Amino acid sequence: MARTQGSHSNVTGPRVREVALRLFARHGFAAVSMRRIAEDVGVQAGALYLYTPDKQTLLFDLMKRHMDELLAMPRPDGMALEQLEAFCRRHIRFHLDRPDLVFIAYMELRNLTSKNFSIIKRLRRQYEDRLEAILKSGCDAGLLDTPDTKLTAMALIAMLTGVNTWYRDGGRLNRRTIEDIYWDMARRVVGA
């Protein structure tokens, strides 16, 4: 028997995850076969099932771990504006550091089992709520001015995450500059 790695929360095995991540991001979950993953791992297809119960779990594990890591980021403290700045800057850094995971987490939601989907959806919602909480506290304190905290939170996240769609290493602007410009725009959105 086998499956030494597959007992607890670590249900997939790091090498397989790493390969699956790259292939899913490049070609899409549905377009990547287990045989192709196996080939890139350097193993026969059957052996993958020592490291993951099935293909779906492979995808879910990638997303779940991504969201867990996102939510494990330190919660900013200080005044609302400082909190917001930290949130925005960390968001951009986190996302630029993990382009493939971010891509998958957006594109492959519909390939999740409905049970798995609602788990990821809840985690995503938690992240949005954190930003909204910052906005709310800032508005209550009169430090920020937003017409609708929920909409503003969604708009900011979309705007910040959007960096991933065009950023490429070695482009016209370095990460720090991009971060600065986006934070500047975010600050304007919240009227500060």
Added chain:
Amino acid sequence: MARTQGSHSNVTGPRVREVALRLFARHGFAAVSMRRIAEDVGVQAGALYLYTPDKQTLLFDLMKRHMDELLAMPRPDGMALEQLEAFCRRHIRFHLDRPDLVFIAYMELRNLTSKNFSIIKRLRRQYEDRLEAILKSGCDAGLLDTPDTKLTAMALIAMLTGVNTWYRDGGRLNRRTIEDIYWDMARRVVGA
């Protein structure tokens, strides 16, 4: 022989397109089979090839037509700020009216042939350039204040298109209100 519909720019046939659009948006291009499309059209799989040369063309046609329609929107005139307002409002309306097409146009880019991909990419770039041109003219005239017109254009498009990820009919806010709030945020971003 057949293929009466398939000679010119209308290479797919409206009914097939309509069904394919819904299925691609719901399940993803790679996860939808020709047989499934045929079933929803009410026909056998083979008959689809009277209306489209292949599956890839079905996808490409949906995207191409979407981008053509997007670029066929009237170009706003007036002062830069008015132009920008018209652009933003029209963008939101256009995208909220076509959620499935917008979804596909974002999610299925990697399922395009590289040739088809570059065609769509160019059209998308044209749209971004239009917004950037408005921003540039506004900055030159001293009516707008943005740190970087290219980045601001990308940020605005991401922000505005983001509405599609959470908007549902019959939600808390109606479209007009959403449009107003987003335009307000967009105006702040450009410092006006």
Added chain:
DNA sequence: TCTTGAATTGAACGCATGTTCATATAATCG
């Protein structure tokens, strides 16, 4: 060295895929 159990293979299962094509039906027109 022999044993034991984990790691891996490779073939097999049943089914689905995009696409083609000879054949059949339906519609159009003289």
Added chain:
DNA sequence: CGATTATATGAACATGCGTTCAATTCAAGA
């Protein structure tokens, strides 16, 4: 009506899919 053309069928093709499993190889401990 008969002829012709458009529309559709349904079987077939070759290939690939996720997953299973008996058989094998490998790694370590006794």
